[in-house]
Amino acid sequence: MHLLEGEKVTKYFGGLAAVSEVDFYVDEGEILGLIGPNGAGKTTLFNLISAALEPKPGVIKFRDEQINGLRPYKICRLGIARTFQTVKIFGNLPVIENVRVGSLFGPLKGLSTAEATKVALELLEFVGLSKVAYTPARDMTLVNQKRLEVARALATKPTLLLLDELMAGLNQTELLDTMELVKQIQKKGITIIMIEHVMKAIMGICDRIIVLHHGKKIADGTPEEVANSKKVIEVYLGEASDAGS
Amino acid sequence: MEQFLNIFLGGLLIGGIYSLVSMGLSLQYGVAKVLNIAHGEFLMIGAFATYWLQESGVDPLLTVVIVGPVMFLVGFLLYRTVFTSIRLRSAHPGIYESNSLLAAFGIYFIVQNIGILIWGTTPHSYTYLNTSISVAGALFTQNRIVAAAFAVVIGIAFYLFLTNTRTGKAIRAAAQDPSTAGLMGVNIDFVLALCFGFGAAMAGVAGSLISICYSLSTSMGLGYTVIAIVVVTLGGLGSIPGSFIGGFVLGIIGSAVSYWQPGLTVASYYVIFIILLLVRPKGIMGK
Amino acid sequence: MNFSSINWKRAAMQPGIPVLLLILVALAPLYGSGYIVTLFTYFILYMVLSVSWTIFSGSTGYISLASAAFYGVGIYAAAMFGERMPFIFVILIGGIASFILAFIVGAITLRLRGIYFAMFTFGLVVLMKEVIHYWEITIEGTRGHFVIYQSNETIFYYLLGIFIVTMIVAYIIRKSRYGLALASIGENEEAAGHTGINVTMVKVITFAISAVFMGAAGAVMATKFTYIDPGVAFNPMMSFSPALMAIFGGMGSIYGPVVGAVFFSYLQEWLMTGSLKNYYMLIFGAILVLTIIYLPSGITGLIQNLWRRIRGARSAPTRG
Numbered sequence: 130m131h132l133l134e135g136e137k138v139t140k141y142f143g144g145l146a147a148v149s150e151v152d153f154y155v156d157e158g159e160i161l162g163l164i165g166p167n168g169a170g171k172t173t174l175f176n177l178i179s180a181a182l183e184p185k186p187g188v189i190k191f192r193d194e195q196i197n198g199l200r201p202y203k204i205c206r207l208g209i210a211r212t213f214q215t216v217k218i219f220g221n222l223p224v225i226e227n228v229r230v231g232s233l234f235g236p237l238k239g240l241s242t243a244e245a246t247k248v249a250l251e252l253l254e255f256v257g258l259s260k261v262a263y264t265p266a267r268d269m270t271l272v273n274q275k276r277l278e279v280a281r282a283l284a285t286k287p288t289l290l291l292l293d294e295l296m297a298g299l300n301q302t303e304l305l306d307t308m309e310l311v312k313q314i315q316k317k318g319i320t321i322i323m324i325e326h327v328m329k330a331i332m333g334i335c336d337r338i339i340v341l342h343h344g345k346k347i348a349d350g351t352p353e354e355v356a357n358s359k360k361v362i363e364v365y366l367g368e369a370s371d372a373g374s
Numbered sequence: 375m376e377q378f379l380n381i382f383l384g385g386l387l388i389g390g391i392y393s394l395v396s397m398g399l400s401l402q403y404g405v406a407k408v409l410n411i412a413h414g415e416f417l418m419i420g421a422f423a424t425y426w427l428q429e430s431g432v433d434p435l436l437t438v439v440i441v442g443p444v445m446f447l448v449g450f451l452l453y454r455t456v457f458t459s460i461r462l463r464s465a466h467p468g469i470y471e472s473n474s475l476l477a478a479f480g481i482y483f484i485v486q487n488i489g490i491l492i493w494g495t496t497p498h499s500y501t502y503l504n505t506s507i508s509v510a511g512a513l514f515t516q517n518r519i520v521a522a523a524f525a526v527v528i529g530i531a532f533y534l535f536l537t538n539t540r541t542g543k544a545i546r547a548a549a550q551d552p553s554t555a556g557l558m559g560v561n562i563d564f565v566l567a568l569c570f571g572f573g574a575a576m577a578g579v580a581g582s583l584i585s586i587c588y589s590l591s592t593s594m595g596l597g598y599t600v601i602a603i604v605v606v607t608l609g610g611l612g613s614i615p616g617s618f619i620g621g622f623v624l625g626i627i628g629s630a631v632s633y634w635q636p637g638l639t640v641a642s643y644y645v646i647f648i649i650l651l652l653v654r655p656k657g658i659m660g661k
Numbered sequence: 662m663n664f665s666s667i668n669w670k671r672a673a674m675q676p677g678i679p680v681l682l683l684i685l686v687a688l689a690p691l692y693g694s695g696y697i698v699t700l701f702t703y704f705i706l707y708m709v710l711s712v713s714w715t716i717f718s719g720s721t722g723y724i725s726l727a728s729a730a731f732y733g734v735g736i737y738a739a740a741m742f743g744e745r746m747p748f749i750f751v752i753l754i755g756g757i758a759s760f761i762l763a764f765i766v767g768a769i770t771l772r773l774r775g776i777y778f779a780m781f782t783f784g785l786v787v788l789m790k791e792v793i794h795y796w797e798i799t800i801e802g803t804r805g806h807f808v809i810y811q812s813n814e815t816i817f818y819y820l821l822g823i824f825i826v827t828m829i830v831a832y833i834i835r836k837s838r839y840g841l842a843l844a845s846i847g848e849n850e851e852a853a854g855h856t857g858i859n860v861t862m863v864k865v866i867t868f869a870i871s872a873v874f875m876g877a878a879g880a881v882m883a884t885k886f887t888y889i890d891p892g893v894a895f896n897p898m899m900s901f902s903p904a905l906m907a908i909f910g911g912m913g914s915i916y917g918p919v920v921g922a923v924f925f926s927y928l929q930e931w932l933m934t935g936s937l938k939n940y941y942m943l944i945f946g947a948i949l950v951l952t953i954i955y956l957p958s959g960i961t962g963l964i965q966n967l968w969r970r971i972r973g974a975r976s977a978p979t980r981g
Binding site: 409456459460463468469471472473475476477479480481482483484486487488490491600603635637638640641644645647648651652 | 799901939940949950
Binding site for chain 1: 841842845857858
């Protein structure tokens with residue numbers, strides 16, 4: 130049994146298919162990478178899994194139960210948490226309150242307020258934000274806001290975590306730190322799907338990679354397989370030559 | 375059959391006015407993102423301005439040439455002073471929309487109060503082209519036909535302006551996506567102020583046209599604002615042709631309801647509005 | 662800001678000055694003239710309306726213009742049941758009827774964008790006025806209703822009771838985990854949903870709770886009017902005033918709407934009885950526009966900022 134499985138997942142915007150008949154799965158404990166050129170449908174797929182959007186047609190199953198059609202908060206309580214490509218933090222609330230929202234409302238059985246605070250502090254320590262726990266979230270750097278989103282998502286006690294471009298715009302040190310963070314999350318026993326453009330990160334930590342192009346899945350395999358796939362090379366080289374011309 | 379024709383043609387005539395008012399609000403709300411609850415107050419001012427001018431001997435139809443530009447200027451300056459600063463201080467578009475709605479309510483109170491101070495609360499009216507003519511067996515006064523015709527011509531002229539001129543294209547670009555339009559070299563604050571100004575001008579001109587066939591009072595504005603909001607929702611946010619057609623649709627519906635139960639006309643507009651919001655918030659022409 | 666941990670002992674001790682003021686107000690009928698009692702009655706009415714408006718709109722950012730509808734439902738509850746049962750039940754009916762109306766309206770509209778919600782709620786007030794007016798004229802053949810009389814002191818104390826309950830509920834909501842949920846919805850609704858908050862449910866319930874106090878206040882105030890009709894009961898000004906008062910007073914503190922309410926009801930009283938009677942709406946509108954442009958966090962926000970600056974200036978030299 131796969132942890133999460135999608136069958137012919139499709140989403141149209143107007144007449145355009147943003148995601149088209151994509152089959153995918155992720156197994157417990159894996160880190161699955163999701164790559165593809167801009168506009169390939171990666172974030173749309175995340176939105177479909179986390180129920181921000183509903184697939185039409187298509188089926189998404191979590192532990193063999195169909196989950197499409199549920200509301201976002203239900204998905205979260207089932208154990209699927211996410212971060213956002215453009216950060217969506219609670220800017221005027223202190224950092225720690227951002228995380229406490231997660232621990233108070235995210236798990237199927239909510240925590241007491243004292244427990245929630247304890248969990249929040251631990252998670253801030255884990256992502257390296259304990260020093261700024263009481264500053265308003267909007268006053269932090271973008272890098273730290275992205276880490277805050279990770280802490281908030283972890284606070285909901287997920288079994289599956291969706292990370293949307295966590296590493297965009299990081300410098301070398303930050304990149305290595307963040308890759309380490311992702312590995313640490315995996316060690317906690319959390320399955321991860323990550324959208325990423327930074328190839329070094331993707332190739333370095335993913336167990337498996339799915340490549341999307343124009344909403345369709347064009348490759349699915351280990352980093353080596355994907356890196357050697359003719360189709361993938363064409364798509365990326367094509368893009369590179371487009372950019373060059 | 376004759377009754378039906380009466381209702382239908384009557385609806386079309388008032389519908390022309392509704393179209394003009396609604397196109398104005400569509401610019402303010404659809405493009406400048408100000409749900410201008412004071413829209414009808416500009417209409418009221420336009421109507422009384424025409425009343426004033428015709429008292430000193432100007433032909434009411436000619437007053438449009440004065441009322442339009444003056445109201446445009448008022449609207450333009452209002453946007454530059456009030457709404458631009460709200461826009462710049464708002465953290466995100468949602469806050470801008472609700473704060474400008476509240477500011478528009480403030481403007482509504484101010485203009486309404488000024489109107490009452492000058493013209494009082496009693497209805498005013500004058501006669502102009504008051505003879506009736508028969509249209510397919512139904513009788514209508516000439517002034518209603520002339521007003522509707524003027525409204526339609528102005529509406530179409532404005533649509534052509536939007537589609538065929540550089541400024542018009544900038545406005546349409548801003549309606550699509552303000553941030554991208556800004557990137558493409560459109561001075562966004564200026565364009566939004568233009569839209570607000572054009573909206574106010576249309577309201578003012580509609581007021582002038584209304585004054586030649588109906589009696590006026592300082593409390594007439596809000597009713598037209600409500601109609602314009604319903605029409606804009608009906609036609610689809612920011613769709614100028616949608617507002618144009620929607621105006622006629624609502625005119626006919628209103629004409630039918632008021633024939634059947636005059637007490638429920640306003641209520642019927644709200645019911646349409648509520649159903650639209652629930653069933654198709656994009657409007658009939660929305661994408 | 663610390664949500665979801667209410668220190669009851671501190672909560673009881675801290676508001677010393679406000680409680681003292683409250684006691685002073687509560688004793689008004691003993692020392693004050695009839696005029697003072699009536700003036701205070703209006704203060705408290707607007708305090709109830711603006712504090713309960715803030716419970717929902719202040720935290721979520723959804724501008725509700727339905728206050729007048731809930732207030733009017735309370736007024737009509739008093740008109741219909743006032744003679745048949747004890748006053749306290751009439752007030753409860755007013756509150757419950759408003760709760761139900763708000764729950765239904767919230768359930769069908771709170772999935773709309775904020776601006777549509779504002780329009781819809783405003784439309785609700787006018788729709789109810791028109792429909793009830795039509796009903797009275799064509800079906801009942803009357804216009805308006807008589808409401809059973811209550812003494813000024815009775816009205817005053819019932820309203821004061823409603824006010825105290827409103828403040829306690831507002832305080833509990835603000836400090837509880839529920840308040841944290843509301844605040845996160847106001848900050849970013851989408852993220853709140855993905856973090857496990859049942860966004861729609863929280864919004865609808867809060868909207869309905871805030872309506873209870875408006876309905877109850879309407880039921881009490883109806884007895885002051887003795888005769889009511891749809892025009893009196895569903896006056897759109899009763900939607901705008903609470904919003905303006907709350908914004909002007911500032912919604913960052915629980916006392917902001919109270920300050921705003923006192924300021925505006927006094928201003929209204931002063932203008933309406935003086936030579937500026939005809940300029941009331943003009944001044945009201947001008948303050949509304951200026952507040953939105955220049956005082957986005959209201960009077961209490963301004964005071965807090967000034968206070969912080971003064972304290973900062975004082976402590977800066979000692980630190981350096």
